[in-house]
Amino acid sequence: MADGRKHSEESVKLFVGQVPKHMTEAQLLAMFKEFALVDEVNIIKDKATKASRGCCFVICPSREEADKAVNACHNKKTLPGASSPLQVKYADGELERLEHKLFVGMLPKNVSEAEVSALFSQYGTIKELQILRGPQQTSKGCAFLKYETKEQALAAMDAVNGKHKMEGSNVPLVVKWADTEKERDRKS
Numbered sequence: 001m002a003d004g005r006k007h008s009e010e011s012v013k014l015f016v017g018q019v020p021k022h023m024t025e026a027q028l029l030a031m032f033k034e035f036a037l038v039d040e041v042n043i044i045k046d047k048a049t050k051a052s053r054g055c056c057f058v059i060c061p062s063r064e065e066a067d068k069a070v071n072a073c074h075n076k077k078t079l080p081g082a083s084s085p086l087q088v089k090y091a092d093g094e095l096e097r098l099e100h101k102l103f104v105g106m107l108p109k110n111v112s113e114a115e116v117s118a119l120f121s122q123y124g125t126i127k128e129l130q131i132l133r134g135p136q137q138t139s140k141g142c143a144f145l146k147y148e149t150k151e152q153a154l155a156a157m158d159a160v161n162g163k164h165k166m167e168g169s170n171v172p173l174v175v176k177w178a179d180t181e182k183e184r185d186r187k188s
Helices: 027-033 065-075 094-098 112-121 150-160 183-185
Strands: 012-017 042-044 052-060 087-091 101-105 128-131 140-148 174-177
Touching: 012 094, 012 183, 027 042, 052 065, 065 087, 065 128, 101 150, 112 128, 112 140, 112 150, 140 150, 150 174
Parallel strands: none
Antiparallel strands: 012 052, 012 087, 042 052, 101 140, 101 174, 128 140
């Protein structure tokens, strides 16, 4: 963060594109504050030239405030000097982080949703659980699950990741934050 402050768990980072390169962080902060509470604006700059790359991050104190900024500005507001309206969206990984979504890998192929649920429900309330399956409904050996709170997801990661082996497996489970779609696309 530009000013070194630690943002709270509730704060949300938005990515904003189509920002005129001449605009300052103070100008952008003032503009976004017309629509939502905003803690900070960080212009993304070229590493070599230090010039604006025409985009920035906006930090809002809550998801509710972030949604106000998105709803008011995304594809709706064109700033002076820009040819297209602002593109305002959650930064990569923010929705997954806010939804407390975990990836679980190294599951035995024959494991059931009930077995995965039994293991992970010890750490909190599971809102969603999906074992990934191939064309013949065979397990791909991994799952996604969402907890009600971040604390529950962290407790499950701490307790299970690299430590717990399911029956019929000789390798420990991998438990980590779920990737965003963009990160998955980059890897494939």
